[in-house]
């Protein structure tokens with residue numbers, strides 16, 4: 076008798092994961108809005124959204140400027156217009172933007188992506204997604220790690236971390252690294268570090284062409 080062993084890998088399907096793309100930074104180092112800069116003819120925000128769509132059925136773009144990006148929104152992607160948390164702050168940073176996106180999420184896990192990641196690879200993200208079911212219950216996130224800390228804007232968060240996140244923000248916290256230090260986070264393996272390349276300056280842009 077032949078015994079066939081099937082290796083069953085439990086994995087989330089696209090409708091069990093939401094993606095949030097952040098597009099609300101000042102781009103002060105770049106000197107122009109990074110989200111709109113074309114890489115191989117496609118604006119960075121649009122590139123990231125199409126990768127996000129390959130991973131999740133629901134894709135939100137959190138931004139204070141939906142009108143600015145309306146023309147490049149892919150069908151199926153939705154804006155979450157960001158609101159200032161204090162009248163004096165024009166930009167409150169990615170952590171607050173993320174919290175406003177997370178508040179709309181219905182799935183257990185969220186893929187969070189910055190809009191300035193021109194080298195993302197769907198296959199690597201899919202591989203990470205396949206691991207999410209094995210992440211310990213105590214972990215609020217699953218992220219890549221490097222010498223300077225976590226890679227917070229290309230990784231996964233549990234929806235249920237929202238109350239802790241809001242508490243941190245209400246106490247004045249604005250740093251992902253500081254927030255993550257307070258919690259258990261699962262490390263994701265980085266086999267292709269170039270996919271995390273972050274395009275912040277004109278030199279980064281020139282080097283990536």
Ligand SMILES: Nc1nc2c(ncn2[C@@H]2O[C@H](COP(=O)(O)OP(=O)(O)OP(=O)(O)O)[C@@H](O)[C@H]2O)c(=O)[nH]1
Nearest residue numbers: 097098099100101102103104167168169172189190
């Ligand atoms: N929604 C939202 N996204 C933000 C905010 N601040 C930064 N981001 C996004 O977070 C990601 C990482 O931003 P950074 O590269 O650190 O910085 P930046 O503010 O865009 O640019 P710099 O001014 O050069 O630091 C990018 O996708 C930004 O668009 C914010 O206040 N709201």
Ligand SMILES: [Mg+2]
Nearest residue numbers: 191273274275
């Ligand atoms: Mg950046």
